[in-house]
Amino acid sequence: MEQVLEVKGLKTYFYTEDGVAKSVDGVDFSLAKGKTLGIVGESGCGKSVTSLSVMRLVAEPVGRIVAGEIRFGGDNLLDKTEKEMRGIRGNRISMIFQEPMTSLNPVFTVGNQIGEVLKLHQGMTTAEATKRSIEMLRLVGIPLPEKECMNIRIN
Ligand SMILES: Nc1ncnc2c1ncn2[C@@H]1O[C@H](COP(=O)(O)OP(=O)(O)OP(=O)(O)O)[C@@H](O)[C@H]1O
Ligand SMILES: [Mg+2]
Numbered sequence: 001m002e003q004v005l006e007v008k009g010l011k012t013y014f015y016t017e018d019g020v021a022k023s024v025d026g027v028d029f030s031l032a033k034g035k036t037l038g039i040v041g042e043s044g045c046g047k048s049v050t051s052l053s054v055m056r057l058v059a060e061p062v063g064r065i066v067a068g069e070i071r072f073g074g075d076n077l078l079d080k081t082e083k084e085m086r087g088i089r090g091n092r093i094s095m096i097f098q099e100p101m102t103s104l105n106p107v108f109t110v111g112n113q114i115g116e117v118l119k120l121h122q123g124m125t126t127a128e129a130t131k132r133s134i135e136m137l138r139l140v141g142i143p144l145p146e147k148e149c150m151n152i153r154i155n
Helices: 047-054 083-089 110-122 124-138 145-150
Strands: 001-016 019-032 062-074
Touching: 001 047, 001 110, 019 047, 019 062, 047 062, 110 124, 110 145
Parallel strands: none
Antiparallel strands: 001 019, 001 062
């Protein structure tokens, strides 16, 4: 079966004043095409740091991926430039962050924040991003997305 994502020997460490925190220390897993993979474990065991590593969003220089491979579509994501990663993030791999109060801005509508991703990662215009955001909100069953999620007046 084709593997979409293969993580091998991943090690992500944090170099703090109090020493090295080996948050992810040799993790292997793979995800087959069309399958869903859940990673479970107690709080602090490294689920978020593993996911952030796949996205290449570990906060450097304190945090560093020190070993391993993250194979995605035949490439090792650890060899990608930041520019290349920006093309992959939000298009081919996305992350839904924990803690909506810190990852979403309550001042903006959710439609606006979905649209921002489309503008940044897919180069859409504001009008295109608005249209697509409404479509996606409708797909997940939000009634009247223009009104509820975009602050667009409808009659
Ligand atoms: N920036 C950082 N500096 C130092 N240590 C960190 C940093 N970020 C995460 N850690 C440590 O890495 C370990 C793994 O954290 P992580 O957030 O991945 O846990 P988790 O499995 O996602 O937990 P939860 O279920 O609570 O979300 C923890 O011990 C955490 O304290
Ligand atoms: Mg977490």
